[in-house]
Amino acid sequence: MSSTPTVLITGCSSGFGLDTARLFLDRGWRVIATLRNPQVSVLPATDLLRVLPLDVTDAHSIQRCVAEAGPIDALVNNAGIGLLAPLEGVSMATAREVFDTNVMGTIAMTQAVLPQLRERGAGVVVNVTSSVTLKPLPLLSVYTGSKAAVNAFTESLALELAPFGVRARLVLPGRAPSTSFGANARRLVERSGHPAYADYTQHVFGVMRDGHGPVTQALDVAEAVWRAVTDPTAPMRIPAGEDAVALSQEGPNASA
Ligand SMILES: NC(=O)c1ccc[n+]([C@@H]2O[C@H](COP(=O)([O-])OP(=O)(O)OC[C@H]3O[C@@H](n4cnc5c(N)ncnc54)[C@H](OP(=O)(O)O)[C@@H]3O)[C@@H](O)[C@H]2O)c1
Incomplete structure (x- = not known):
């Protein structure tokens, strides 16, 4: 890694991406924070920060962003969208939108950045998925399918990159x-x-809204990404947040 290494993070307008960018800046990394709309960036102006436009569903946007970014030591594929709905109500256009962002966006960004990592024989790709891949929940079939696809993609990729000195890791937030x-x-x-699921959907929304117990904070995810990037001994899957850590320890079903 270079003396001041560089991380490129997708989806830095809010949430995990924003806090991850802040944490890497605080710890002295150069950060390329990417957003669909760079005008909304609330990151502090510093010499270590560059803000670039990026829509992970747009091939031209990806090409432009990676060309402008220059050398990168770590790529964090964090951008993603959720969908809590019964499958019968989900149009194929909506299902494709979720997969285009969460799965194809991750694959396309990884493919765009990989050549430079492989040529340098160093670097790491961290993909942010979800603890819902550890234990199924209702109304999340399409979303969970997208995140499970990224888990499988990353675990296979990690094997083929290892001989080149490049790592791939997963962070699973709760x-x-x-x-x-x-x-x-x-x-x-x-x-x-979907009318047939209206009562059930309201029930599930209510349970989630009123849910007690531990949840995940954005800083938990930022710390997990930091570990994935900087600790070569970190495990393949890193749960982030108290609820995700508990799920990961639940036993055989939890590792499916
Ligand atoms: N919050 C949770 O409960 C939770 C739990 C587990 C996993 N996750 C995962 O964690 C990641 C971050 O989620 P979050 O909770 O921080 O949600 P968030 O606050 O909604 O952040 C998501 C980010 O992704 C960006 N994004 C969406 N579509 C994009 C696209 N086509 N191109 C580029 N950026 C795009 C959003 O940008 P815009 O502002 O432009 O929309 C936003 O910056 C996601 O992958 C999500 O699936 C979230």
Whole structure:
């Protein structure tokens, strides 16, 4: 790694991406914070920070961003969208939108950054998935499918990159009501209702809204990403947040 290493993080307008960018800046890294709309960045102006536009579903945007970014030591694929809805209410366009962002966006960004990591024989790709892949929850079939696909993608990729000195790791956050995730999912959720599931959907929404017990903070995720990037002995899957850590310790079903 260079003396002042560089991390590129996707989805830095809010939530985990924003706090991860802050943490890496605080710890002396150069940060390329990417956002769909750079105007909304609330990161502190410093010489270590560059803010670049990036939409992970747009091939030209990816190409431009990676070319402008220059050398990168770590890529954090954090950008993602949620969907809490019964499958019967989900149009294929909506399912594709979720997979385009969460899965294809991650694959495309990784593919765009990999050549320079492989040529240098160093670097790490960290993909942010979810603790819902540890234990299934209702109304999350499409979202969970997208995150489980990224788990499998990353675990296979890690094997093929190891001979080149490049690492790939996963961070699995638990439920984090304090980010903009729920608000950002609302557009997709509102168009994905189904009358046969209306009562059940309201029940599940209520359970989630009133849920007690531990949750995940954005800083938990930032620390887990830090560990994934800086600790070569970190495990393949790093749960982030008290609830995710508890789930990861639940036994055989938890590791499926
Ligand atoms: N919050 C949770 O409960 C939770 C739990 C487990 C895992 N996760 C995962 O953690 C990651 C971050 O979520 P968060 O909770 O921090 O939610 P968030 O506050 O909504 O942040 C998501 C970020 O992704 C960006 N994004 C969405 N679509 C994009 C696209 N096409 N191109 C580039 N950026 C895009 C958003 O940008 P805009 O502002 O432009 O929309 C935003 O910056 C996601 O991958 C999510 O699936 C979240």
